[in-house]
Amino acid sequence: MTATALESQLIVGATLFVLGVIGFLTRRNLILIMLSAELMLHGVSINLTAFSRYHGNPQGQVFTIFVLTIAACEAGLGLSLILSLYQRRKSLDVLLWGKLGEDDLPVFTSPSNLPVQVP
Numbered sequence: 001m002t003a004t005a006l007e008s009q010l011i012v013g014a015t016l017f018v019l020g021v022i023g024f025l026t027r028r029n030l031i032l033i034m035l036s037a038e039l040m041l042h043g044v045s046i047n048l049t050a051f052s053r054y055h056g057n058p059q060g061q062v063f064t065i066f067v068l069t070i071a072a073c074e075a076g077l078g079l080s081l082i083l084s085l086y087q088r089r090k091s092l093d094v095l096l097w098g099k100l101g102e103d104d105l106p107v108f109t110s111p112s113n114l115p116v117q118v119p
Contacts, residue, residue: 001054009050016043030082030092034075041071 016039023036045064052060082092089096 001050006050006054010047013043013046013050016040016046018043028094030085030094030097033094034078034082038071038075041067 020036020038020040020043023039024033027033027036045067048060048067049064052058052064085096086092
């Protein structure tokens with residue numbers, strides 16, 4: 001692999017990563033946030049594969065396969081959580097994640113907030 005081919009692959013990977021970061025930080029829809037995180041992961045995977053191929057070492061490509069397998073599992077879990085949120089709130093707004101807790105739990109007070117008894 002030549003240096004120009006490596007450079008072009010790194011540019012594509014970096015572009016995917018930057019687009020993923022922008023989407024992750026600017027969106028409020030949970031599905032779009034998850035897709036942006038996957039886009040970042042694929043950008044990093046392209047860079048890892050490009051470096052692996054440039055150096056003639058297959059370890060980076062094998063690691064990329066493992067990362068993509070874990071990403072598929074993560075996507076399934078994330079989609080199930082998003083589906084659960086949608087069934088409860090009928091919206092995919094990210095601000096509704098804070099309201100998923102139970103309502104009847106007692107409020108935790110730290111020991112520093114308790115009154116101190118002085119003899």
